[in-house]
Amino acid sequence: VAMAYLAWRLAQRWWPSSLQVISFPVVQLHLNRTAMRASQKDFENAVNQVKLLKKDPGNEVKLKLYALYKQATEGPCNMPKPGVFDLINKAKWDAWNALGSLPKETARQNYVDLVSSLSSSLESSSQVEPGTDRKSTGYETLMVTSEDGITKIMLNRPTKKNALNVEMYHEIMHALKAASKDDSAITVLTGNGDYYSSGNDLTNFTDIPPGGVEEKAKNGAILLREFVGCFIDFPKPLIAVVNGPAVGISVTLLGLFDAVYASDRATFHTPFSHLGQSPEGCSSYTFPKIMSPVKAIEMLVFGKKLTAGEACAQGLVTEVFPDSTFQKEVWTRLKAFAKLPANAMRISKEIIRNREKEKLHAVNAEECSVLQGRWLSDECMNAVMNFLSRKSKL
Numbered sequence: 272v273a274m275a276y277l278a279w280r281l282a283q284r285w286w287p288s289s290l291q292v293i294s295f296p297v298v299q300l301h302l303n304r305t306a307m308r309a310s311q312k313d314f315e316n317a318v319n320q321v322k323l324l325k326k327d328p329g330n331e332v333k334l335k336l337y338a339l340y341k342q343a344t345e346g347p348c349n350m351p352k353p354g355v356f357d358l359i360n361k362a363k364w365d366a367w368n369a370l371g372s373l374p375k376e377t378a379r380q381n382y383v384d385l386v387s388s389l390s391s392s393l394e395s396s397s398q399v400e401p402g403t404d405r406k407s408t409g410y411e412t413l414m415v416t417s418e419d420g421i422t423k424i425m426l427n428r429p430t431k432k433n434a435l436n437v438e439m440y441h442e443i444m445h446a447l448k449a450a451s452k453d454d455s456a457i458t459v460l461t462g463n464g465d466y467y468s469s470g471n472d473l474t475n476f477t478d479i480p481p482g483g484v485e486e487k488a489k490n491g492a493i494l495l496r497e498f499v500g501c502f503i504d505f506p507k508p509l510i511a512v513v514n515g516p517a518v519g520i521s522v523t524l525l526g527l528f529d530a531v532y533a534s535d536r537a538t539f540h541t542p543f544s545h546l547g548q549s550p551e552g553c554s555s556y557t558f559p560k561i562m563s564p565v566k567a568i569e570m571l572v573f574g575k576k577l578t579a580g581e582a583c584a585q586g587l588v589t590e591v592f593p594d595s596t597f598q599k600e601v602w603t604r605l606k607a608f609a610k611l612p613a614n615a616m617r618i619s620k621e622i623i624r625n626r627e628k629e630k631l632h633a634v635n636a637e638e639c640s641v642l643q644g645r646w647l648s649d650e651c652m653n654a655v656m657n658f659l660s661r662k663s664k665l
């Protein structure tokens with residue numbers, strides 16, 4: 272199902288729009304054998320009903336609907352199996368083929384039943400949906416607050432371990448730009464829930480634009496360069512409150528922060544080689560400077576995961592606190608920092624950081640260009656597929 276989900280995401284932009292609203296119910300496949308048989312008319316009504324759903328039922332369901340539709344109209348899968356890298360057609364084929372010799376009538380019935388259950392569940396969920404987060408903070412993926420001289424940007428996708436999706440990249444840039452101009456003295460980035468961040472959201476790779484994977488990689492590199500650029504240029508003291516494990520880009524960026532406070536529960540992991548990728552966030556430059564080239568290679572090339580204590584010993588983390596007192600101790604300290612003269616802090620940061628800025632922008636550009644190529648590699652594609660099909664985790 273995860274593979275099917277990935278392929279559906281890939282397929283969304285490519286398939287005829289009429290197919291994008293076709294779906295099939297897997298869960299209910301065998302639940303309705305005794306139910307009254309759906310007529311052809313019921314089936315056609317259900318197909319039309321899907322098009323009227325007010326809320327997207329999600330890609331997984333849509334892929335299921337697709338396979339049931341095919342089974343109901345054409346019978347068992349009759350297409351040759353696509354190649355392993357033909358992700359879209361492979362997932363379509365897998366989903367349809369998984370229905371085996373399910374009779375057309377049963378597929379039709381299951382399709383009708385699923386659409387009926389979808390109609391009721393999506394209507395009721397849309398009533399409770401009005402995004403409270405966006406209303407209260409103006410952001411969908413962040414919670415941003417400003418008090419006591421501190422602007423706090425909290426990554427707020429705890430159920431996804433605060434993985435950074437495209438919207439979150441944009442929202443962080445927006446929040447940083449706003450924070451650079453507000454009247455707070457310092458800015459803090461932290462995570463909601465048990466993770467600081469699990470890094471780049473790997474489903475970012477599945478939303479393929481009409482120009483295909485090359486266009487996707489190019490857009491990703493442009494976005495990443497702009498995103499990292501915001502950290503390079505951020506004018507006020509920027510502090511990371513690392514409340515739990517940090518992965519990938521959430522780790523590399525720490526080299527651009529002015530202070531990093533970590534819970535002793537935090538870990539620091541950059542599994543770029545495992546993912547067929549390469550370092551970003553200027554870490555190819557900052558990490559060797561911070562921790563020595565060999566230690567940087569241990570992390571960035573061999574994917575060694577550091578404990579908070581190890582990261583502190585390497586100079587990546589400023590100080591580690593016991594998790595039980597972490598929030599209390601860190602925020603007390605930050606509130607004291609925020610009382611210091613804001614202009615003095617800004618000017619001191621400028622004089623310490625400015626002579627490196629040009630170099631950092633050049634490094635950022637180079638890293639993004641290298642990554643653009645990596646994203647098109649089989650190594651990267653396979654790693655992402657493995658994660659999304661739950662064959663591998665860190």
Ligand SMILES: CCCCC/C=C/CC(=O)SCCNC(=O)CCNC(=O)[C@H](O)C(C)(C)COP(=O)(O)OP(=O)(O)OC[C@H]1O[C@@H](n2cnc3c(N)ncnc32)[C@H](O)[C@@H]1OP(=O)(O)O
Pocket residue numbers: 430431432434435440469470471472473474475491492494495518519520521542543546548551658663664665
């Ligand atoms: C513009 C583009 C810029 C690109 C910049 C490039 C950056 C490079 C990187 O950041 S590389 C790092 C990428 N991250 C990972 O590889 C982490 C992948 N995640 C995991 O290995 C695990 O999820 C875990 C170890 C972080 C946590 O494992 P645990 O078992 O505790 O939890 P779950 O796996 O069940 O996760 C809970 C739900 O969160 C989803 N999720 C977690 N991390 C990511 C992620 N990085 N991308 C997408 N989704 C993620 C996970 O799928 C679960 O969702 P579900 O409940 O709906 O199944």
